[in-house]
Amino acid sequence: MLTVQSLLFSPVQENTYLVYNEAGDTLIIDPGCYFPEERKTLEEKIKSKGLKPIQLVNTHCHLDHVFGNKFVHQTWGLELYFHENEQKVFDYAPTAGDLWNLPFENYQGPVHHVKEGQYLQIGEDQLQILHTPGHSPGSISFYYQKGGWVISGDVLFRESVGRTDLPGSDFATLEQSIRTKLYTLPDHTHVYSGHGMPTTIGYEKANNPFVPAG
Numbered sequence: 388m389l390t391v392q393s394l395l396f397s398p399v400q401e402n403t404y405l406v407y408n409e410a411g412d413t414l415i416i417d418p419g420c421y422f423p424e425e426r427k428t429l430e431e432k433i434k435s436k437g438l439k440p441i442q443l444v445n446t447h448c449h450l451d452h453v454f455g456n457k458f459v460h461q462t463w464g465l466e467l468y469f470h471e472n473e474q475k476v477f478d479y480a481p482t483a484g485d486l487w488n489l490p491f492e493n494y495q496g497p498v499h500h501v502k503e504g505q506y507l508q509i510g511e512d513q514l515q516i517l518h519t520p521g522h523s524p525g526s527i528s529f530y531y532q533k534g535g536w537v538i539s540g541d542v543l544f545r546e547s548v549g550r551t552d553l554p555g556s557d558f559a560t561l562e563q564s565i566r567t568k569l570y571t572l573p574d575h576t577h578v579y580s581g582h583g584m585p586t587t588i589g590y591e592k593a594n595n596p597f598v599p600a601g
Contacts, residue, residue, distance in 0.1 A: 389512050389534055391579055392436075394429060397421040398489065399451040402581055403429065404538055405438065406529075408510045413438040415465070416529070416538060417446055417581060418455030421489065426458045444507065445469040446540025447523040448477035449553075450484045452581060456494035468507075470518065471500035472525030476555060501527070514538075517568045521561020522549030528568065536577040537588075543569055543578055545586035548597045565598045 392405040401419035413433065420426045433440060443465040445452055459465055469477065481493045501507075503518035507529060514529040519542045526549075530537045541549035543565055551558040569578070574589030592600035 389509060389514075389531055391536065391538070392432070393579065394420075394432060396425045396429075397451055397454055400582060401451040401454075402579070402583075403455070404579060405433070406509065406514070406531075406538075407436070407438050408512055410510055411436070411438045412509050413440045414442050414444060414507060414509060414514075415440050415459050415463075416444050417452040417540070418443070418459050419451050419453075420455035420458060421491065426455060429455065429458075430462060440465055441509070442507065443467050444501075444529075445473065445477075446528065446538065446581065447526040448473040448480055449523060449541070450480045450487065450489065450491070452540070453477065453480050453494065454489075454491050457492055460494055460496045466497045466499060467494055468499045468501050470502060470525030470527050472520065473523060474498075474500075474525075476523055476525070479554075503527070519564040519568050521551060521558065521564045522556055523553070524555045526564070530572065530576075535573065535575055536579060537569065537572060538579045539569065539581070541581040543586075543591060543595075543598075544580045544582060545578075545584050545591070546594055546596065547583075548595070549581075562598050570598075570600060 396419040407413040506513040
């Protein structure tokens, strides 16, 4: 079974996720560590749990989800994976950082594109990749059926959804992603979002004011 560990980073209060198995093999998803002390926190958390990072993945490439990509690459030698439709968003991220007064150095290593229908492998466990655009063109979510949870990036939040006033975003597309890719998961499925508290699919279908079920 896989374990999910969340870490809250940056002035934007972004959720970074470590997903690991009993052997300690670990995915680092959306490292948002911006300040040096946050990078130290990430490194110490990984060391204290005896984890071995094996893959670096972005659900999408808005600045707050990619702040720590370069640090992760330099520290553990991991190359970056995200959906091909996020390439322009990724390339623009440092410019967005300047506009937000949060300058940072973008990851410069090899980039690998993943797509729906593929899986992220952690030992004998798999995370199913779901393409869930709308907040961003190449937003992807990671579904772990065996454990009953999904990491949704900034697609679905507790009683809210991702912004659709950004370049490349669209509410109708976001709504379709939520209805066809997330609301079709079992109601008990826990949702780990890019910001805020966890929720469940059933709770959002009953309570989300932006995308109500039905």
